[in-house]
Amino acid sequence: MTDFAIETHALSRSFGSLVAVDEISFKVAKGELYGFLGLNGAGKTTTIRMLTTLLPPTSGSARLWGHDVASEPLAVRQLIGLVSDETSESQSDWTAREYLAYFARIRGIEGVSETVERCLTSVGLAQQFRGKLIGTYSTGMKRRVEIARALLGRPKVLFLDEPTRGLDLPAKRETWRLLKDLAAQESVTTFLSSHDAQEIRTLCSEISIVAAGRLVFTGPTRELGSDLDTFEDRLIKLLTSSC
Ligand SMILES: Nc1ncnc2c1ncn2[C@@H]1O[C@H](COP(=O)(O)OP(=O)(O)OP(=O)(O)O)[C@@H](O)[C@H]1O
Structure with missing residues (x-):
């Protein structure tokens, strides 16, 4: 059994002549809150x-908990939860309980109502809001519902694609606290993508940085400096050196 939650080897993806991801190789240890940083x-x-089997690699490989994303997609899907930056706008006429119960049933999860309450508790959505329509929630609360949805199947690896995009500072801070708590309490490996240097520095002790599809750094966050200014200076140098 592998020690790594995620391993990629020369993972690449092209769209026509555009090489969007260019031979990136990194490893994420189990239980890590791992940062994946890069500009738009x-x-x-x-x-x-x-990594979540939604798109086949053009070349190279990736393994989740030892399972290859290309040849064992079903095994990989059993292990993961995904939160993208899309909120539950389309579900605004549903309550959080109804929304999560719907996805729990689709996934064939047993004990639907207990599972829904467990996930809403994990993301700190207060009882008084659980029966209210998602359309009445703040953007931060909607994001919590999306994170709760990703936790339904007790994932081993949680992917968060820019989870605080569009949030104001208080909601951002709340989401950071939540992600730290989840990593500490749920023993889930978290792969967090962001273009926010402060976010990645605050949350992640191990990171990879991508620029124009290429990996320009992989290692401990502290190697890039102990304060945000130094971190950002080094980050900018790395990002511009690849241009
Ligand atoms: N389906 C697609 N068809 C063609 N080009 C694509 C497709 N998906 C992504 N790209 C291109 O691949 C490159 C990488 O895009 P990607 O969405 O992975 O970047 P990102 O780092 O997530 O950016 P952002 O922070 O803006 O979300 C971009 O140039 C994008 O336009």
């Missing part, structure tokens, strides 16, 4: 789509 268009979402 750097290849973060494309990488997550390959």
Whole structure:
């Protein structure tokens, strides 16, 4: 059995002549809250789509808990939860309980109402809101519902694609606290993509940085500096050196 939750080897994806992800190799230890940092268009979402079996790699490979994403997609899907930056706008006429119960039933999860309450508790959605329509929630609360949805199947690896995009500072901070708590309490490996240097520095002790599809750094966050200013200076150098 592998020690790693995620391993990629020269993972690549092209769209026509555009190489969106270019031979990236990294490893994520089990239980890690791992950061994947890059500017807009750097290849973060494309990488997550390959790791979650939504998009086949053009070349190279990726394994989740030892299972190959291309040849064992069903095994991989059993292990993962995915939160993208889309909120539950389309479900605004549903309550959080109804919304989660719907997905729990689709997934054939037993004990639907207990599972729904467990996941809503994990993301700290207060009891008084659980029976209210999602359309009346703040953006931060909607994001919590999406995270709760991703937790329904007790995933071993949780993928969060820019989970705080569009949130104001208080909601962002709340989401950061939630992600830290989840990582500590749920023993889930978390793969967090973001273009927010402060977010990644606050949450992740191990990171990879991508620029124009290529990996420009992989290692401990502290190697890039102990304060945000130094971190950002080094980050900018890494991002511009690849241009
Ligand atoms: N389905 C697709 N067809 C063609 N090009 C695509 C497709 N998906 C992504 N791309 C291109 O691949 C590159 C990487 O995009 P990707 O969405 O992975 O970046 P990102 O780092 O997630 O960016 P952002 O932070 O803006 O979400 C971009 O140039 C994008 O336009």
